[in-house]
Amino acid sequence: MQIIAMVTMLLDHIGLIWFPKDETWRIIGRLAMPLYAYALVIGYFRTKNLNQYLWRMTAIAALSQIPYSLAFGTWEINTVGTLLACLVSLKLLDQLRSSPALQVSLGAFLLLLLEVIPCSYGAYLLILVLIYRYVPKHGMAPAHLLLNIFYLFYMGWSIQMFSVVATLLLVYSPSMLQAADTIKIPRSLWRSFYPLHLAIIAALQYVILAGK
Numbered sequence: 001m002q003i004i005a006m007v008t009m010l011l012d013h014i015g016l017i018w019f020p021k022d023e024t025w026r027i028i029g030r031l032a033m034p035l036y037a038y039a040l041v042i043g044y045f046r047t048k049n050l051n052q053y054l055w056r057m058t059a060i061a062a063l064s065q066i067p068y069s070l071a072f073g074t075w076e077i078n079t080v081g082t083l084l085a086c087l088v089s090l091k092l093l094d095q096l097r098s099s100p101a102l103q104v105s106l107g108a109f110l111l112l113l114l115e116v117i118p119c120s121y122g123a124y125l126l127i128l129v130l131i132y133r134y135v136p137k138h139g140m141a142p143a144h145l146l147l148n149i150f151y152l153f154y155m156g157w158s159i160q161m162f163s164v165v166a167t168l169l170l171v172y173s174p175s176m177l178q179a180a181d182t183i184k185i186p187r188s189l190w191r192s193f194y195p196l197h198l199a200i201i202a203a204l205q206y207v208i209l210a211g212k
Contacts, residue, residue, distance in 0.1 A: 002185045005035035006193050013201060017071065027162045033079065034144070034166035037125060040083050041132040044090050054091075057084040060194060067198035071205060077119035080194055085114060086129040124151055124160075141167045 012029020019025055047053045061081040068078035077085075089110045096103045107130070111123040124147065131143045144167040151157045 001035055001039065002190055005032050005039065006185070006190070008032040008035070009194075010197055013071070013197070017201060017205065023159060026159050030160065030162040031166045031169075033121065033125070034128060034163050034170070036079070036083065037086070037128050038132050038166075038170055040087060041090070041129060044087060044133075050091060054084070054087060056191065057087055060191060064195040064198055067195055067202045070202035071198050075118070077117065078194075078198075079120040079125070082114065082119045082121055082125045083129075085110075085119070086126050089126055090129070090133060124157075137171050140171050 008029050009032035011025050012032055015022060015025020015029060043053060044050070057080065061078060061084050064078045064080050069075050089107075092106060092110075093103050096106060111126055114123040114126055127147055128144065131140055131147065135143050141164060144164045148157070148161045148164055151160060
């Protein structure tokens with residue numbers, strides 16, 4: 001799953017920067033974010049040290065921000081930064097397990113916060129993480145589809161409809177994703193890939209623009 005997430009994210013960003021009129025790159029890239037969101041939830045349950053996990057995500061988000069801004073020409077919080085907010089949200093919501101009313105209130109506040117603060121994917125990403133966290137497996141794909149339909153009308157995100165394919169694979173064909181895991185990815189590469197590939201894209205952008 002890791003190699004698929006990394007490759008599809010790279011293709012998505014290449015398409016966004018250099019081939020904006022060819023939607024094929026972006027369609028393939030729709031697999032990446034749900035896979036990273038699902039990996040975040042799995043990591044949340046499996047980590048032996050949540051605080052260390054939070055600090056590691058904070059470091060990756062911080063290292064990624066300038067390359068992200070240079071590559072895409074925006075100062076919104078990068079996607080890892082949004083995933084970090086999702087991870088903090090999972091921790092806070094689980095601390096309120098004994099009070100469903102407070103959980104719902106906090107969840108609504110966090111969703112609003114991610115809509116107010118400019119960040120990659122905003123509340124959409126948190127909702128998807130919550131789907132992977134709380135919805136039973138057989139309901140994940142329908143819930144993701146409903147989320148996409150809502151954002152189709154709310155934000156006009158038509159291409160995002162293809163992202164439900166990732167959830168379908170996670171639920172109904174996990175063996176296909178697991179087969180890709182035969183390619184062992186070093187932890188250092190998995191953790192550094194986001195800021196590293198953004199830095200390379202930003203540098204290439206600078207060289208290309210400087211040469212014109």
